[in-house]
Amino acid sequence: MISVEEALEKVLSYVEVLEPERKPILDCLGQVLAEDVYSSIDIPPLDNSAMDGYAVRAEDTRGASESSPRYLVVVGEVAAGSMPSKEVKPGTAIRIMTGAPLPEGADAVVQFEDTDEVSRKSSSEELSRIGILCRAKKGLNVRCRGEDIAAGNLILEKGTVLRPQEIGVLASLGHSATLVIRRPIVAILATGDELVGVGQPLVPGKIYDSNTYAIAAEVSRYGGIPRILGIGRDSIQSLNEKIGEGLDADMLVTSGGVSKGDYDIVKDVLAECGEIGFWTVCMKPGKPLAFGVIKKSVGRKKRKVPHLGLPGNPVSSMITFEQFARPAILKMMGKKALAKPTIRAIIEGDITNTDGRRVFARVMVTRRGGQYYASLTGPQGSGILTSMTKADGLAVIPEISKEVKAGDMVEVQMLDWGEEQGEASKLPIVAIVGKSESGKTVLMEQLIAEFKKRGAKVAAVKHSHAGMEIDHPGKDSWKFSQAGSDAVCISAPDRLAFIKNVARELNIEEIPPIIGSEFDLILVEGFKRSIVPKIEVHRKELGDDLLCSPEELLAVVTDGSLDTLVADNRRPPVFRWGDTATIADFIERNFLRAVS
Ligand code: AMP
Numbered sequence: 126m127i128s129v130e131e132a133l134e135k136v137l138s139y140v141e142v143l144e145p146e147r148k149p150i151l152d153c154l155g156q157v158l159a160e161d162v163y164s165s166i167d168i169p170p171l172d173n174s175a176m177d178g179y180a181v182r183a184e185d186t187r188g189a190s191e192s193s194p195r196y197l198v199v200v201g202e203v204a205a206g207s208m209p210s211k212e213v214k215p216g217t218a219i220r221i222m223t224g225a226p227l228p229e230g231a232d233a234v235v236q237f238e239d240t241d242e243v244s245r246k247s248s249s250e251e252l253s254r255i256g257i258l259c260r261a262k263k264g265l266n267v268r269c270r271g272e273d274i275a276a277g278n279l280i281l282e283k284g285t286v287l288r289p290q291e292i293g294v295l296a297s298l299g300h301s302a303t304l305v306i307r308r309p310i311v312a313i314l315a316t317g318d319e320l321v322g323v324g325q326p327l328v329p330g331k332i333y334d335s336n337t338y339a340i341a342a343e344v345s346r347y348g349g350i351p352r353i354l355g356i357g358r359d360s361i362q363s364l365n366e367k368i369g370e371g372l373d374a375d376m377l378v379t380s381g382g383v384s385k386g387d388y389d390i391v392k393d394v395l396a397e398c399g400e401i402g403f404w405t406v407c408m409k410p411g412k413p414l415a416f417g418v419i420k421k422s423v424g425r426k427k428r429k430v431p432h433l434g435l436p437g438n439p440v441s442s443m444i445t446f447e448q449f450a451r452p453a454i455l456k457m458m459g460k461k462a463l464a465k466p467t468i469r470a471i472i473e474g475d476i477t478n479t480d481g482r483r484v485f486a487r488v489m490v491t492r493r494g495g496q497y498y499a500s501l502t503g504p505q506g507s508g509i510l511t512s513m514t515k516a517d518g519l520a521v522i523p524e525i526s527k528e529v530k531a532g533d534m535v536e537v538q539m540l541d542w543g544e545e546q547g548e549a550s551k552l553p554i555v556a557i558v559g560k561s562e563s564g565k566t567v568l569m570e571q572l573i574a575e576f577k578k579r580g581a582k583v584a585a586v587k588h589s590h591a592g593m594e595i596d597h598p599g600k601d602s603w604k605f606s607q608a609g610s611d612a613v614c615i616s617a618p619d620r621l622a623f624i625k626n627v628a629r630e631l632n633i634e635e636i637p638p639i640i641g642s643e644f645d646l647i648l649v650e651g652f653k654r655s656i657v658p659k660i661e662v663h664r665k666e667l668g669d670d671l672l673c674s675p676e677e678l679l680a681v682v683t684d685g686s687l688d689t690l691v692a693d694n695r696r697p698p699v700f701r702w703g704d705t706a707t708i709a710d711f712i713e714r715n716f717l718r719a720v721s
Pocket residue numbers: 315316317319320332333334335336337380381382383384386389436437438439
């Protein structure tokens with residue numbers, strides 16, 4: 126069995142970013158820009174009015190107020206889309222609409238509400254004169270030429286994912302088409318003698334093919350173009366024929382036919398016509414998964430098409446699609462953010478993990494009082510597709526957890542959140558754990574100093590069973606909390622302290638939002654039972670054993686050796702005590718936001 130990460134790495138190693146194509150901007154939503162876009166024009170092209178009102182010379186309004194209006198002679202009017210034909214000379218004004226170019230001579234616009242226009246109109250006074258009721262500063266209600274976009278500037282960078290606002294900016298530059306990485310074509314084939322296409326009568330013994338549709342919809346959702354091949358029967362000939370039809374696609378996704386049943390022949394067919402990796406992936410649902418490359422000659426050309434063989438059970442096929450096909454599609458589209466965003470949530474039911482696989486449990490996520498909660502959607506059978514319709518997340522239970530209990534903190538992949546959010550929400554947090562007296566604090570100090578040297582902004586969190594030093598009885602801050610304040614903040618010229626009452630000790634994941642998001646790295650001392658990435662400090666004089674189980678650890682720092690203690694295949698990376706630079710490199714590679 127291989128891990129989810131190994132399987133994903135393999136799948137991604139077989140797909141490449143596709144070539145760019147130029148196409149109409151409206152067809153590019155969600156695609157990755159393949160060229161830098163510069164502006165050849167100023168936007169707005171001219172100084173213009175931000176309000177409906179009167180274009181004036183600011184100096185003419187000096188001293189104006191409701192009780193003593195300044196009267197100006199109205200010499201014309203200008204609407205959006207036309208050019209002013211007159212100049213605003215001292216003592217005059219031009220009536221102007223939002224977006225209309227500012228006339229020569231004018232340097233401010235007074236909105237209708239600050240003039241006597243309405244009262245003039247109602248008393249049918251002449252409009253060749255206007256009373257200005259307030260003083261206008263130079264530039265009031267004027268939008269300056271080029272204030273949005275200046276000609277010659279880089280406006281959209283290559284690699285940008287085009288959202289509606291970027292499509293709008295392209296249009297504002299006058300571009301009707303642009304260069305983007307093309308969308309992958311994904312051929313989809315359902316297999317199984319039991320399947321009937323929707324729209325056909327359902328005869329006894331048959332079921333409707335739902336996978337084709339769920340998978341095609343997923344392909345579209347992530348930006349690919351689904352090509353539906355239909356239903357392949359459980360015979361070598363039928364499958365060969367159908368697979369042949371999908372070989373001009375960028376990827377082939379099949380469902381069914383990869384488990385151990387007698388009729389599960391997708392893997393046999395694949396073994397004949399390509400390289401095949403057939404794996405059991407350490408996950409549930411979705412253990413059987415085939416992956417390979419189909420080689421076929423199309424005319425005189427030889428083509429290699431990556432193939433992902435998903436299990437047939439509808440839930441398994443969707444969840445394996447999410448974990449493996451989705452990132453492959455995103456990579457082909459040139460996207461950088463491939464991971465589904467995850468949140469930490471308190472699980473509201475028990476989940477047992479009987480055979481040490483990574484469990485993806487369907488959950489409904491709610492947010493109450495600043496905390497996420499996840500509750501199971503009901504029966505979790507891999508054939509129960511309605512469990513997916515209720516779900517907005519997948520709770521990920523690690524291989525090493527035999528069970529999670531209601532109230533435990535779990536990681537949840539948010540099914541309907543965009544991948545770009547995932548990058549932002551990933552916390553650069555590492556806990557330093559170890560037995561007491563192992564040197565955790567010393568390692569913390571060394572790492573903090575090392576990261577400071579590297580220009581990173583570091584926050585440190587300390588776990589304390591007892592109270593805290595700054596909370597001294599008798600201090601003003603202490604008096605305030607005694608009086609009942611739920612939080613006390615002490616602000617000094619160069620430091621800030623914040624003490625807040627909590628109903629229970631917070632999970633470490635709940636602390637970073639309080640610290641703030643400005644830090645490149647959050648180093649935590651203690652919290653050995655949390656599920657944040659942990660590095661254990663091991664001291665040989667305190668015994669050979671580790672405090673945490675090796676699978677839970679990101680790395681071990683030791684002054685001894687772990688050779689006799691931990692089997693090779695279970696051993697995390699081991700660093701020498703004192704080799705701070707190497708340990709920092711390791712953390713930087715895995716966790717640190719790019720340090721500028
Ligand atoms: P298989 O992986 O082919 O052994 O299929 C496992 C289970 O998923 C069987 O109960 C199939 O009937 C069901 N199944 C396979 N393909 C589909 C499909 N396209 N739509 C709905 N159910 C399917």
